[in-house]
Amino acid sequence: xxxxxxGHQVPQQIVMDVGETFKRIxxxxxxxxxxxxxxxxVQQAISVVLNRHPELRQQGLSHEVLQxxxxxxxxxxxxxxxxxxxxxxxxxxxxSGGHGLMVQGYDPVIKALAKDxxxxxxxxxxxxxxxxxxxxxxxxxxxxxxADAVIVTVPVGILKANLIEFIPKxxxxxxxxxxxxxxxxxxxxxxxxxKVFWPNVELLGVVAPTSYACGYFLNLHxxxxxxxxVYMAAGRFAYDLxxxxxxxxxxxxMQQLKKMFPDASEPVQYLVSRWGTDPNSLGCYTYDLVxxxxxxxxxxxxxxxxxxxxxxAVCMDDHQGSVHGAYSAGVMAAENCQRYLLEKLxxxxxxxxxxxxxxxxxxxxxxxxxxxxxx
Numbered sequence: 572x573x574x575x576x577x578g579h580q581v582p583q584q585i586v587m588d589v590g591e592t593f594k595r596i597x598x599x600x601x602x603x604x605x606x607x608x609x610x611x612x613v614q615q616a617i618s619v620v621l622n623r624h625p626e627l628r629q630q631g632l633s634h635e636v637l638q639x640x641x642x643x644x645x646x647x648x649x650x651x652x653x654x655x656x657x658x659x660x661x662x663x664x665x666x667s668g669g670h671g672l673m674v675q676g677y678d679p680v681i682k683a684l685a686k687d688x689x690x691x692x693x694x695x696x697x698x699x700x701x702x703x704x705x706x707x708x709x710x711x712x713x714x715x716x717x718a719d720a721v722i723v724t725v726p727v728g729i730l731k732a733n734l735i736e737f738i739p740k741x742x743x744x745x746x747x748x749x750x751x752x753x754x755x756x757x758x759x760x761x762x763x764x765x766k767v768f769w770p771n772v773e774l775l776g777v778v779a780p781t782s783y784a785c786g787y788f789l790n791l792h793x794x795x796x797x798x799x800x801v802y803m804a805a806g807r808f809a810y811d812l813x814x815x816x817x818x819x820x821x822x823x824x825m826q827q828l829k830k831m832f833p834d835a836s837e838p839v840q841y842l843v844s845r846w847g848t849d850p851n852s853l854g855c856y857t858y859d860l861v862x863x864x865x866x867x868x869x870x871x872x873x874x875x876x877x878x879x880x881x882x883x884a885v886c887m888d889d890h891q892g893s894v895h896g897a898y899s900a901g902v903m904a905a906e907n908c909q910r911y912l913l914e915k916l917x918x919x920x921x922x923x924x925x926x927x928x929x930x931x932x933x934x935x936x937x938x939x940x941x942x943x944x945x946x
Contacts, residue, residue, distance in 0.1 A: 573639060573776040574831040581636060581778060589629060589636040596620050596627055597661075604657050610862045613644075613660050614652035635778035635785075642785035642805075648858040648892070649755025651806040652782065656859040666895065672794045674942040677894070683939045695851070696725070700738040701876050719912055720877040722904045724897075727871075727884050728754040728853030741875060748870035751863045752884060754854035755892075756847035757805040758812055760824045761791075762838040764798045769832060775800070777827055783808055786827050794944035802827065810847050817843045856892035857884040872900070879908045 573581040600616040621628050629637045641652055648655050698709040699721060706721045729735065730749045740746075769775060769790065776787035783806075791799040802824040804812050812820050821841040829835050846855040872885035881904035883890070883897035890896030 572770060572772045572774070573636065573778050575632060575635060575778055576784075576830060578830045578833065581632060585633055585636060589633050590640060592627055592629065593637060593640040599624065599627075600657060601661075610656055610658045612653045612861050613655045613657050616657045617641075617652070632778070635780055638780065638782045639776055639778040639785045639787070642782040643787070645782060646757060646787075646803055646805040649757040649805045649809070649855050650753060650858045654753060654806070654858075654860065656861045656863060659859040659863075666890075671943040672791075674795050674944050679939050679941060696735055698736040698738065699723070699878070701878055704877075706877055719915075720879065720908050722879045722881050722901075722908055724881040724901060724904070726754070726852045726854060726882065727752055727857050729851070732853055734850075734853075737878075744870050745873070745875060748867050751860065751867045752871065753858045753860040755805065755856060755858045756809040757803065757855050758809045758844045758846060759842075760802040760804070760812075760820055760844070761842045762800050762802070762821065762824065762828075763840040764800075764836055765839050766836070767792050767798045768835055769800065775831060777830060788828065800828070812843075813845050813848050817841070858892065872903075874907065874911070877911065879904045879911075881905075 573586055575581060596617055599620040600613065603611075603616045603619050628634075645651055645655075648660070694710040694714075696708055696710055700707040700709070701721075704719070706718050708716045708718070708721060710716070723730075725735065727749060731754060741749075769792075771790070771793055773790055773793060774787050775790065777785060779785045787803055789801040789803060791797060791801055812823070815823065820843050821838065825835070825837070846852050868885060868891075872880050872887075874880070881897075881901045883892055883894075883900060885904070886893075886896035886900040887903060888896070888899060890899065
């Protein structure tokens with residue numbers, strides 16, 4: 572359900588018609604990509620398409636709805652359309668099964684995976700010293716941990732900011748790979764109310780003349796039964812919101828909400844994320860910059876001595892920016908690390924499969940009870 576900035580609901584027929592036009596525009600950008608060997612941004616390609624096909628241009632309210640669809644696309648990448656690579660924007664292999672919301676969050680999964688593991692919280696790593704046979708990890712308070720190998724899964728934003736000192740320095744090809752990827756930013760402002768005053772729809776959106784000025788709320792009440800709306804902000808707008816205090820950010824979001832519902836009650840609680848400036852992330856997940864080299868992911872996941880790299884950005888199956896991508900990349904890094912150590916210890920003999928030498932208990936599966944809402 573979409574509204575304009577004056578608080579009037581956009582007719583559903585306009586929403587559907589512009590949605591079909593947006594699909595056609597994106598299809599035409601594929602032809603632009605095929606014709607031009609050089610990469611360009613998605614926004615540039617959309618401009619080319621609209622110049623070629625003036626019948627796809629939208630005016631007035633329809634133009635504002637088109638900007639809202641672009642805003643939603645930017646939220647998918649956590650980056651503005653002028654930063655997203657045309658060459659690869661649609662190359663992700665989306666998993667089957669449709670979208671779902673983890674009603675209890677990922678806590679049940681994390682607890683199950685963490686069982687019986689030695690996990691140290693609040694240990695921010697500042698230095699990784701990579702020797703011939705050992706690696707020493709230094710944390711903020713000066714404590715050192717020595718290991719045979721290390722798997723690095725910190726967000727790419729941390730690597731780009733050089734917040735971890737590598738000794739010796741990472742090779743130039745690895746540093747270049749880190750620089751060649753973009754890191755997006757998408758923030759959420761959750762508002763909890765004492766009662767529901769909005770319709771039972773999945774999304775509530777505000778259309779505007781630019782995608783930057785558009786916005787939308789995710790209705791968690793539909794998924795969880797709790798009277799909560801979550802405002803989503805991506806790209807430059809997400810960074811601008813982080814310049815505000817929590818209270819000011821919540822007030823801004825309430826102004827957007829009251830455009831749709833003038834009699835909206837004040838929230839009884841709110842939470843504001845700040846992924847772009849969080850010292851443990853400096854962004855949320857990666858996206859493809861315009862003109863990035865084709866081998867950037869191969870270089871990013873490549874091993875350096877006894878340093879292995881995991882995380883969503885090094886996923887092998889084009890699932891970058893997703894939890895399942897991060898999980899599969901972690902499994903891959905762990906298996907590579909394990910194989911390296913077993914070969915180093917001389918345990919891989921006669922080409923026996925790796926699974927035959929895994930210690931007892933590693934292959935056990937765990938059943939996790941999850942509550943997933945399909946909205």
